[in-house]
Amino acid sequence: MSTLEDEGKRPTDITSRPLMTVKVIAAPPQKLGAVPYGVRTFVPVAGGDFEGPRLRGKVLPGGGDWLLLRSDGVLELDLRITLETDDHALIYMTFQGLRHGPPDVISAFSRGEVVDPARYYFRTVPKFETSAEAYAFLNRIVTVGVGETRPDGAVHRIDEIL
Amino acid sequence: MMLQVVVSPPQKLGAGPLGTRVIAPITSGTFEGPRLRGKILGGGDWTLSRSDAVLELDLRITLETDDGALISMTSFGLRHGPPEVLAALARGESVDPSTYYFRTAPRFETSAPKYEFLNRLVAIASGNRLPTGPIYTINEIL
Numbered sequence: 001m002s003t004l005e006d007e008g009k010r011p012t013d014i015t016s017r018p019l020m021t022v023k024v025i026a027a028p029p030q031k032l033g034a035v036p037y038g039v040r041t042f043v044p045v046a047g048g049d050f051e052g053p054r055l056r057g058k059v060l061p062g063g064g065d066w067l068l069l070r071s072d073g074v075l076e077l078d079l080r081i082t083l084e085t086d087d088h089a090l091i092y093m094t095f096q097g098l099r100h101g102p103p104d105v106i107s108a109f110s111r112g113e114v115v116d117p118a119r120y121y122f123r124t125v126p127k128f129e130t131s132a133e134a135y136a137f138l139n140r141i142v143t144v145g146v147g148e149t150r151p152d153g154a155v156h157r158i159d160e161i162l
Numbered sequence: 163m164m165l166q167v168v169v170s171p172p173q174k175l176g177a178g179p180l181g182t183r184v185i186a187p188i189t190s191g192t193f194e195g196p197r198l199r200g201k202i203l204g205g206g207d208w209t210l211s212r213s214d215a216v217l218e219l220d221l222r223i224t225l226e227t228d229d230g231a232l233i234s235m236t237s238f239g240l241r242h243g244p245p246e247v248l249a250a251l252a253r254g255e256s257v258d259p260s261t262y263y264f265r266t267a268p269r270f271e272t273s274a275p276k277y278e279f280l281n282r283l284v285a286i287a288s289g290n291r292l293p294t295g296p297i298y299t300i301n302e303i304l
Contacts, residue, residue: 014265014288014301074282096269100282123284123303125238125267140216140242142265144286144303161265161286 016159019143020052022093024059024081026153029067038076039069045081048153055135057085073106075099077124077147089132095145095156097124112151122147126158163195165287167202167223169295181218182211188223191295198277200227205235215248217241219266231274237287239266254293264289268300 027044034040048059063081070076077097084090100106101120108115124145128138145156168190175183186209191202205223212218219239226232242248243262250257266287270280287298 014286014299072278072281098282098284121282125284125286127238136214139214140240140263142240142267142286144267144284 015162016144017162018052019141019158019160020050020055022048022050022059022083022145022156022158024048024065024079024153024156026065037068038071041067041069043067045079045153048081050083052158054137055085055091057083060084060090073100079124085132085135087134089130089135091132091135091138092129093126095124095126097122097145097147099147099149109149114151115149117146117148120149122149124156126156163193163198163300165191165193165202165298165300167191167207167295167297169207180210181213184209184211186295188221188295191223193225195300197279198227198233200225202226203232215242221266221268227274227277229276231272231277233274233277233280234271235268237266237268239264239287239289241289241291251291256292259288259290264291264296266298268298 025046025048027046030042032040032042043065045059045061045063047061050057050059060082065077065079068076077095077099079095081093082090083093099120099122105115105120124147126143126145130136130138142161143158144161145158148155167188170187170189173185175185186207188202188205188207193200203224203226208220210218219237219241221237223235224232225235241262241264247257247262266289268285268287272278272280284303285300286303287300289296289298
């Protein structure tokens with residue numbers, strides 16, 4: 001990195017702060033099987049809730065996560081859900097992410113067991129859309145989520161990148 | 163790693179249904195980090211200026227490492243700031259990157275075993291728009 005820094009183009013620091021924790025409750029998965037890109041499973045979202053310093057509310061039923069198990073054993077996540085804040089604003093949330101870990105962890109997931117999240121990698125990049133003035137800041141931030149797989153769904157701790 | 167992008171004159175497509183589209187062809191550049199270094203072969207950034215004054219970035223480039231591996235990199239990002247800062251950037255001036263928000267989420271694809279770790283990570287970048295093109299500081303999310 002020294003060459004670029006020598007030219008006076010110092011790197012910009014990346015810091016973050018907590019945005020919210022989103023708990024997603026999953027409905028039974030729809031297993032679509034082997035498609036050209038990998039093994040596709042659709043997990044409908046039945047509900048859930050979210051809470052953070054600046055927003056809280058519930059996850060509306062109707063969204064889902066279009067999972068793709070790639071040939072390299074990495075699970076790609078592609079979630080679309082709608083959040084409703086406690087003051088009735090609607091927020092459209094999407095994310096793409098990756099989950100992978102040792103074979104024994106992955107098979108524990110399929111048995112519905114809880115695994116220490118430090119034992120696997122589950123990271124996402126959530127994006128938001130809203131027309132509500134009070135939450136318009138969500139339209140303008142890049143965020144990162146740390147995910148935990150639970151027997152009934154998943155929990156995502158989301159940080160705003162400052 | 164740090165990634166320095168050199169852009170060619172932008173192609174200004176004007177106002178479309180989603181916002182004002184400007185395509186910035188990327189002709190060259192370099193990248194360097196503890197685990198990989200090399201040059202940019204080419205690509206572009208399909209930027210979209212939204213109605214809320216946020217610039218959405220949609221970058222697609224090919225990297226070539228110094229040992230000959232090809233890596234496809236895409237990134238989604240957002241850039242916004244005070245009007246006077248954005249105006250200075252538009253005039254091609256160098257602006258302190260701490261005065262505006264310029265963050266992206268790069269993703270990578272490669273078939274080279276040595277760089278397969280890139281297929282499995284989530285990354286976040288902070289950008290600094292220089293007159294010749296942006297320079298990104300890219301961090302792996304652990």
